[in-house]
Amino acid sequence: MSYIDRRRQEEKDRRRNEIVTAAEEMYLELGWDAVTMDGIARRARLSRALVYVYFKDKHDLHFAIVLRALDILRGRFETAIGQACTGLEKIEAIGRAYLAFAQEYPHYFAACARLEAQAPHPSSSPPTPAAPSPGSQPPVHRLQDAFAPHTPIQVSSSRLQTQAAAVVQTPENTGVDPRQISMFEASRPIHEIVVAVLGDGQRDGTIRQDIGDLVVTSHVLWGFTHGTIQIAITKAAQLAEAGISAARLIEHAVALTLKMLTNTQTSRPVDLSFAESGHETFTDP
Incomplete structure (x- = not known):
């Protein structure tokens, strides 16, 4: 150039x-x-x-803001794991880094949540979509569609590149918005960090061996953490009526996650009563 x-x-x-x-x-x-x-x-x-x-439109700018958010979140995760020792400690550090991110940048967290809650943008789908190629998946618009029988796309548990390639190769057939592909590419390093840390924990003995595919586990952890934070932020009044503070909900979620992942043969089991002891790092909205 x-x-x-x-x-x-x-x-x-x-x-x-x-x-x-x-x-x-x-x-x-x-x-x-x-x-x-x-x-x-x-x-x-x-x-x-x-x-x-x-x-081209406001939706396009929404994607750009989310890409900024994901870049910051990735940096937070990298910093967090650099300050922890074992794989299990790194997982907790990542979770708490996500909590801190949501509190420090509420507009970024809200932008990500808003985008994830939206159905594919109308402009992303061609008027007359081409017939799907073998193995491709149509966009999911309803919960029941997500659980409908389909031909699974094979994804390597050691790398997310295969998953990204499956999306990139068929956008014209699946109606995938190119901006969603960009967001997928931006979020992939974040999941790669979590997958690597889960593997570290299995190798150092702090994380159990029977948690299944680490890519799937990474996405489950993300869904659990993101959803819990979202409930803590948006449902604070309902939680209060049940006698639960947002901070208590968050700490219980952290403890429960660690309890599910901990290899009890080599590490002390997580005591869930710790979450009830007032050790609260999340500020109620």
Whole structure:
């Protein structure tokens, strides 16, 4: 790349980041529903037409904010495991890093949760989709669709690259939004960290051997942790009526996760009463 081309690319990247930052600032101040492309253009001091050159719609900007969030979360996980020793301790450190991330960056956590709760964006599906290729999967829109009989896609338990390739190879057949592919690529290193740590724990004897496929376990841990944090944030009133603080819910979830993973033949069993002892690091909303 020539010097001129490099400068042009740097200018494009700078403008793109300015637009994302403007959208993020509006999101923090007004909430996502009140964010508009016109408002973003004014905040970034750019023309509305130029904003559309970089982002085709508000949904596109939502993806960009989530990609920022995932990059920060990955860094938090890497820092967390660097301060722990055993595999089990690293898993706890990762979980607590996720909790801290959700509290320090509530808008990032909310952006991720909002995106995950949405069905595939209408613009991602072609008007007349092509016939699916053998082994490909249609988008899941309903819970019952997720559990319907289907041909499984083989995924290596040692690497997530195979899983990513299965998505990348068939976007035109599955109706997968290219932005969702970008998000998958951004989240993959996060799961790779967790998979590696689970393997470390099995090798050092702190994590049980019978937890199954580590890729699947990584996703289960993510779902459990993410869902628990979301409930703690959005259902605080209902929890309070049941006499449960959000912090107590979080600590119980951490202890329960460790209890499920701990290799009791080499490590002391996790005492769930510890979660009831007031050791609370999560601040109630």
